[in-house]
Amino acid sequence: MSAEPTRDPSSVPAVTALSQTESPDRLIGAALRQLRLEREMTLQEVAAAQEISVSYSKLCRMETGKSPVKERDLRDLLRHYRAPRERQDMIAGLLREDRRTRGEKTISDLTPQWLERLILLEDSARRITAFERNVVPGLLQTREYARELVHSELKAEGAAHDEVTVDSHVRQRLWRWDSFEQRADCELEVIIGEASLRQLVGGYAVMREQMERLREVATGPRVILRIHPFDGGSLLAPRLPVTHLQFDDGGPQEVVYSETVVKAEYIVSLAHVERTRERLMHAKDGALTRVRSLEMLEHYVEKYQRLMDRSAGES
Known part of the structure; x- marks a missing residue:
């Protein structure tokens, strides 16, 4: 049977591989973004909230996984989004797993x-x-x-x-x-x-x-x-x-x-x-x-x- 490459390998763009934390950070960011959307809030509204000490630009980076999420920021955001307890535990557990498995x-x-x-x-x-x-x-x-x-x-x-x-x-x-x-x-x-x-x-x-x-x-x-x-x-x-x-x-x-x-x-x-x-x-x-x-x-x-x-x- 004949086989066929889908493209010339030289045309494949170079890819920068993930660091040790980017993949789980993107997972956590996706979960935070979902909570925000469920509350029908914009990033600007969240950043302007008195109890949130995270800037608009950092929120953007957190939701796309470009910036690591700190425990305090995560706690404040989960409280602000009024996340159900089981989802708070799930996201916090994912953060703990991320920190525990650094270097693996x-x-x-x-x-x-x-x-x-x-x-x-x-x-x-x-x-x-x-x-x-x-x-x-x-x-x-x-x-x-x-x-x-x-x-x-x-x-x-x-x-x-x-x-x-x-x-x-x-x-x-x-x-x-x-x-x-x-x-x-x-x-x-x-x-x-x-x-x-x-x-x-x-x-x-x-x-x-x-x-x-x-x-x-x-x-x-x-x-x-x-x-x-x-x-x-x-x-x-x-x-x-x-x-x-x-x-x-x-x-x-x-x-x-x-x-x-x-x-x-x-x-x-x-x-x-x-x-x-x-x-x-x-x-x-x-x-x-x-x-x-x-x-x-x-x-x-x-x-x-x-x-x-x-x-x-x-x-």
């Missing part, structure tokens, strides 16, 4: 709202590049595919996997795509391993619907979707699922993370960010063209339809 290669976000903050980060990105080897990425999952995957992974993690919990996870994944669709200024490039097309999740009907969904996305104008094949794909592609976000809002230029159903791992080591970026380029170089990828998706749509028909005939 990754920072884990294990708090209950980790996916909400991840979506906030994606909402402010100008480009999202994702690689997933074994399952369809969360951003592109159908409702039933997501339900089956979330249930099985929560169960395997020993976490609560009752219907209410699973439904909450599934709604957030669907919200993720809806949020992306509402934006016209963000590009999405997804490379998925051929194994994700073969791995049976929830049965033939669920898989056929998921393949149809991928086919629909692959023919759309705003998404580049390509398949990393078994025969011909790069051995240097990432071993684990990884997503690379790029920004142009004055904050950190990029965020690299790997996610599961229960957490996100943010890669903050300079060497690891650069190495992950290189592996993503190898994944792109080893992927099929968009046309060949679409042909493969058509093949799997037809395959699962045949399996459904055969199963129905045997019952």
Whole structure:
């Protein structure tokens, strides 16, 4: 099978990797921005408040993750926004985790709202590049595919996997795509391993619907979707699922993370960010063209339809 790089590597802009605190600072900033917007306050109004000792310019830097958040400023802002206790604890806990893990290669976000903050980060990105080897990425999952995957992974993690919990996870994944669709200024490039097309999740009907969904996305104008094949794909592609976000809002230029159903791992080591970026380029170089990828998706749509028909005939 032939493969095609998406662009000349020389045309890729140089990226300044994150410092050890920029990624979690952007997470905290996104959470603070969400609280402010919920209260329908402008940055000017917050900066002018008597109990707030943070300037307008610093508030801007804090919300974009460009300036570290101090504990006193965080406490004052949370009080000013009248944040619920559970959200105060969540954001304060994230700040403590940030300070505790300074100098480590990754920072884990294990708090209950980790996916909400991840979506906030994606909402402010100008480009999202994702690689997933074994399952369809969360951003592109159908409702039933997501339900089956979330249930099985929560169960395997020993976490609560009752219907209410699973439904909450599934709604957030669907919200993720809806949020992306509402934006016209963000590009999405997804490379998925051929194994994700073969791995049976929830049965033939669920898989056929998921393949149809991928086919629909692959023919759309705003998404580049390509398949990393078994025969011909790069051995240097990432071993684990990884997503690379790029920004142009004055904050950190990029965020690299790997996610599961229960957490996100943010890669903050300079060497690891650069190495992950290189592996993503190898994944792109080893992927099929968009046309060949679409042909493969058509093949799997037809395959699962045949399996459904055969199963129905045997019952």
